[in-house]
Amino acid sequence: MDTKTDAMVRVRESHRYGDFAVHENIEFEVRENEFVCVCGPSGCGKSTLLDILAGLLRPTEGQALIQGRPIDPARQNISFVFQEPSTLPWLNVRDNIAVGLRVKKRPEREVRQIVDDIIEVVGLRGFERHYPHQISGGMKQRVAIARAFATDADLVLMDEPFVSLDQPTRERMQHEILDIWQRRRRTIIFVTHNLEEAVFLGDRVIILSSKPARIRADTRVALQRPRDTLSAEFTALRAQCATLLNELSRQAGHVAPEPARAV
Amino acid sequence: MNRTDSAVPEAARAAAGPKPSAGRARTVACNLLALGVVLLLWELGAEKMASPYFPAPLEIAAAFERLATQGDVLGNSLWDHMGASVTRLLVGFALGVALGVPLGLLMGLYRGAYANTRIVIEPFRFIPPIAWIPLAIIFFSGIGRYAFLIFLGAFFPIFTATMVGVGRVEPIHRKVYQVYGAGKLQILRRVVLPTVLPDILGGMRVGLGTAWMTIVAAELTGGESVGLGRMMVNYSELLRIPEVVVAMLLIGALGFLFNEILLLAEKYLFRWRWQVAL
Numbered sequence: 001m002d003t004k005t006d007a008m009v010r011v012r013e014s015h016r017y018g019d020f021a022v023h024e025n026i027e028f029e030v031r032e033n034e035f036v037c038v039c040g041p042s043g044c045g046k047s048t049l050l051d052i053l054a055g056l057l058r059p060t061e062g063q064a065l066i067q068g069r070p071i072d073p074a075r076q077n078i079s080f081v082f083q084e085p086s087t088l089p090w091l092n093v094r095d096n097i098a099v100g101l102r103v104k105k106r107p108e109r110e111v112r113q114i115v116d117d118i119i120e121v122v123g124l125r126g127f128e129r130h131y132p133h134q135i136s137g138g139m140k141q142r143v144a145i146a147r148a149f150a151t152d153a154d155l156v157l158m159d160e161p162f163v164s165l166d167q168p169t170r171e172r173m174q175h176e177i178l179d180i181w182q183r184r185r186r187t188i189i190f191v192t193h194n195l196e197e198a199v200f201l202g203d204r205v206i207i208l209s210s211k212p213a214r215i216r217a218d219t220r221v222a223l224q225r226p227r228d229t230l231s232a233e234f235t236a237l238r239a240q241c242a243t244l245l246n247e248l249s250r251q252a253g254h255v256a257p258e259p260a261r262a263v
Numbered sequence: 264m265n266r267t268d269s270a271v272p273e274a275a276r277a278a279a280g281p282k283p284s285a286g287r288a289r290t291v292a293c294n295l296l297a298l299g300v301v302l303l304l305w306e307l308g309a310e311k312m313a314s315p316y317f318p319a320p321l322e323i324a325a326a327f328e329r330l331a332t333q334g335d336v337l338g339n340s341l342w343d344h345m346g347a348s349v350t351r352l353l354v355g356f357a358l359g360v361a362l363g364v365p366l367g368l369l370m371g372l373y374r375g376a377y378a379n380t381r382i383v384i385e386p387f388r389f390i391p392p393i394a395w396i397p398l399a400i401i402f403f404s405g406i407g408r409y410a411f412l413i414f415l416g417a418f419f420p421i422f423t424a425t426m427v428g429v430g431r432v433e434p435i436h437r438k439v440y441q442v443y444g445a446g447k448l449q450i451l452r453r454v455v456l457p458t459v460l461p462d463i464l465g466g467m468r469v470g471l472g473t474a475w476m477t478i479v480a481a482e483l484t485g486g487e488s489v490g491l492g493r494m495m496v497n498y499s500e501l502l503r504i505p506e507v508v509v510a511m512l513l514i515g516a517l518g519f520l521f522n523e524i525l526l527l528a529e530k531y532l533f534r535w536r537w538q539v540a541l
Contacts, residue, residue, distance in 0.1 A: 054442050055442075056438070056441060056442065072444070073441065073442055073443060073444035074444030074446075075444070078442055078443075079442065079443075080438070080439075080442040082435060082438070082439075084435055085435075086435050086436070086438075086439050088436055088439065088454075088457070089535055089536070090457040090458075090533075090535045091535070092535070099439060099440070099443070099453075100443045103440060103443035103444065103445045103449065104443060104444075131534075131535040132535075133535070133536070147439075151443070157442075
């Protein structure tokens with residue numbers, strides 16, 4: 001890996017729980033405004049990687065840097081879109097979106113302005129006063145995404161954000177996230193075990209092996225957006241990644257049900 | 264707030280909920296009907312018994328009027344009795360909340376603190392407040408005595424409910440704030456408290472019941488001349504049952520009123536929930 005200085009995120013770490021090695025020499029860089037997808041067999045330590053990138057977990061060796069500085073959630077702006085619904089049930093849509101802005105103590109006038117703008121972008125206009133139990137699962141995830149994009153996040157982390165959504169909603173959300181990302185340029189690290197999703201969304205797809213996780217492949221997706229999932233180039237690239245992932249899963253001792261379904 | 268309800272029927276319907284006004288009027292009517300039926304049965308029973316120890320509703324009303332306008336045999340007005348009981352109750356109850364909530368939060372957040380001291384804490388829960396009356400008479404006087412006893416009655420339901428409620432805090436909600444760099448106090452205020460508040464209010468309603476039970480028992484034995492419990496004892500010694508029943512009904516009515524106030528607070532505070540548990 002080269003040592004370019006314009007990297008937004010630089011990771012170089014190994015992590016272990018006691019004797020159990022989770023990550024081994026995980027090393028990569030992410031440029032500003034790059035959309036990077038991370039794939040790997042289930043249980044390979046993808047969520048651990050996100051916790052390290054969020055500054056919630058310190059790796060046992062090495063470190064992760066944002067703009068050259070060690071990650072500290074209090075000092076840097078990091079957003080996280082979780083796999084499970086993360087809307088706070090006692091806050092309405094508007095206040096849920098404003099959570100990050102309020103923690104960062106932005107002036108209330110600014111908060112109102114930013115939330116108004118982002119509500120428009122994610123298509124939740126008219127639902128500002130609704131509580132989470134009054135809206136659908138897809139809308140809740142849109143609230144979480146709006147929350148993540150509301151702060152001037154240096155880094156947006158996404159942990160399989162669409163996994164609990166049904167297929168049509170999921171596809172719509174994939175288009176929406178690209179749309180939002182193109183309007184509000186951000187650096188995104190997006191974890192998924194769905195290869196099609198990874199190849200569809202990412203500028204790059206990083207494939208991790210499991211136990212311990214190593215970077216097995218780091219593939220640039222040089223396809224024009226919007227990408228046609230049925231085009232020859234797309235299917236070829238997806239198949240190439242799938243072969244790799246299947247191989248890894250077999251090595252890890254289980255017949256990868258998830259990647260297989262994704263292909 | 265301009266909601267585009269027509270465009271979003273599903274969510275709008277959920278937001279509107281069931282038609283509140285019509286349902287409420289019906290509920291009020293049913294309650295009044297139930298009250299009427301009970302009064303009627305009571306009246307019939309009293310006529311059948313024709314005993315001075317089974318006063319009819321109208322006799323109760325007359326006794327209430329006498330007490331309200333002329334005061335009792337000792338010259339205390341009904342308002343003195345009610346005022347004394349309510350003040351004692353509120354002071355003791357406020358103490359229960361002021362200690363029960365912070366301690367519950369603390370022990371809920373630091374389970375070790377509870378686990379390591381529960382041999383001291385838990386047995387107290389099973390000592391009924393009225394069992395403390397002899398000691399309370401020795402160690403306290405005036406309002407302090409009642410406040411202490413009511414505190415004992417209110418504390419544990421509030422403390423326990425708060426502590427258990429802390430366990431309901433979802434790790435994901437905590438994490439939402441942590442990733443933005445929120446500190447412990449912010450998480451306590453913005454995540455833990457909103458999660459636990461329904462349990463606290465629930466505990467307060469249970470505590471209110473125990474508090475009323477305790478105050479009447481305490482006033483039955485205490486030396487003061489005012490308080491609804493005291494008034495009841497005075498009149499039972501005179502075998503004047505209508506006044507005794509007036510005291511009983513007032514205790515019930517005041518308890519009901521306080522409970523309704525807490526329920527209203529719940530409805531307002533927890534409008535984000537599907538429904539308020541009754």
